[in-house]
Amino acid sequence: MSSESGAVIEVRIPTILRPYTGGAKVVSANGTTLRELIADLGAHFNGLDERIMTDGTLLKFINVYVNDEDVRFLGGLDLALNAGDKVTILPAVAGGANNCGAI
Amino acid sequence: MVLRxxxxxxxxLWEHSEREHPIEACGVIAGPAADLTPTRHIPMENSAYSPTFYEFESKALLGLYQExxxxxEALVVIYHSHTSTEAYPSRTxxxxxxxxxxxxxxxxxREEIAPRSEFRSFRIVNGVVTEELVEIVGD
Structure with a gap:
C-alpha cells in the first residue's frame, strides 16, 4: 500500500475512526517506528493521524497497543516496529464528574 | 432513541455504584452484535480510584474488546457513577x-437525592449529547 521504508504493519481501527478508512476495520501501513506508522496512516487516510497524535504526542483519548501491549509503557511514539507486529487502536474509556479533563 | x-x-449497576461510592464505579453491558440487546454486565475496575474521574485500565480495556x-458481542452500554453531582455527562x-x-x-x-433516583442514558456523538428514554423491562 505504501512505498515508504519500513515494515508493513496491520492496524486495527476502532469504530469511531472508521469514517477515515472508508469503514475498514483493519488497514496496513508502513513505518519503522510508531510515529512513522501513524504519519503513514495520515498519508493514506486524510486526517486519521491527527485523531491519534498531535504535536508529536499521543492523544490521551486514544490507546495504542503493539502486540497487545500499551505503547505508553513501551516507549511511546518512538517504539521500533517490525514486520508482523500488530497494532490496535482503541478509544480510551474514561470520564467522570471532574470537568477539568484531568488524567 | 430508547435504552431498553x-x-x-x-x-x-446500582449495586456496583453503591458498593464503590464515593469512588466512581464504571463498567459495560455487552450484548449480541446482531441485535444489541444489553445482556451481560461486566463491571470494570476504575484504575483512577477517584471520586471525580474514572478510567478503564488499558490492558483490561483491550481484553474486553478482544473478548x-x-x-x-458489542459494547452496548458504557456506564459510570457520579458520586457528588447529577447523572449528566460532564465535559470530561x-x-x-x-x-x-x-x-x-x-x-x-450523591447523598442529597433519594437513593436510586437518577439513572439516565445518553448518546454522545461528535461532542453532541442526546438524552434518551430508559425503558425498564421485567421485574
Missing part, C-alpha cells in the same frame, strides 16, 4: 466519549 434494559441489569470480538465525559454506537448510562449516588 432489564430490571436485573439496572439493579446490578467481545470473539463472542460476536463528552471529551472522552469514543463509542458513537453505545448508550452512555450515568447513575448518581
Amino acid at each position: 434494559i432489564s430490571a436485573d441489569l439496572v439493579a446490578a 467481545l470480538d470473539d463472542l460476536d 465525559d463528552i471529551a472522552y466519549a469514543g463509542e458513537p454506537g453505545a448508550h452512555y448510562v450515568l447513575l448518581s449516588t
Whole structure:
C-alpha cells in the first residue's frame, strides 16, 4: 500500500475512526517506528493521524497497543516496529464528574 | 432513541455504584452484535480510584474488546457513577466519549437525592449529547 521504508504493519481501527478508512476495520501501513506508522496512516487516510497524535504526542483519548501491549509503557511514539507486529487502536474509556479533563 | 434494559441489569449497576461510592464505579453491558440487546454486565475496575474521574485500565480495556470480538458481542452500554453531582455527562465525559454506537448510562449516588433516583442514558456523538428514554423491562 505504501512505498515508504519500513515494515508493513496491520492496524486495527476502532469504530469511531472508521469514517477515515472508508469503514475498514483493519488497514496496513508502513513505518519503522510508531510515529512513522501513524504519519503513514495520515498519508493514506486524510486526517486519521491527527485523531491519534498531535504535536508529536499521543492523544490521551486514544490507546495504542503493539502486540497487545500499551505503547505508553513501551516507549511511546518512538517504539521500533517490525514486520508482523500488530497494532490496535482503541478509544480510551474514561470520564467522570471532574470537568477539568484531568488524567 | 430508547435504552431498553432489564430490571436485573439496572439493579446490578446500582449495586456496583453503591458498593464503590464515593469512588466512581464504571463498567459495560455487552450484548449480541446482531441485535444489541444489553445482556451481560461486566463491571470494570476504575484504575483512577477517584471520586471525580474514572478510567478503564488499558490492558483490561483491550481484553474486553478482544473478548467481545470473539463472542460476536458489542459494547452496548458504557456506564459510570457520579458520586457528588447529577447523572449528566460532564465535559470530561463528552471529551472522552469514543463509542458513537453505545448508550452512555450515568447513575448518581450523591447523598442529597433519594437513593436510586437518577439513572439516565445518553448518546454522545461528535461532542453532541442526546438524552434518551430508559425503558425498564421485567421485574
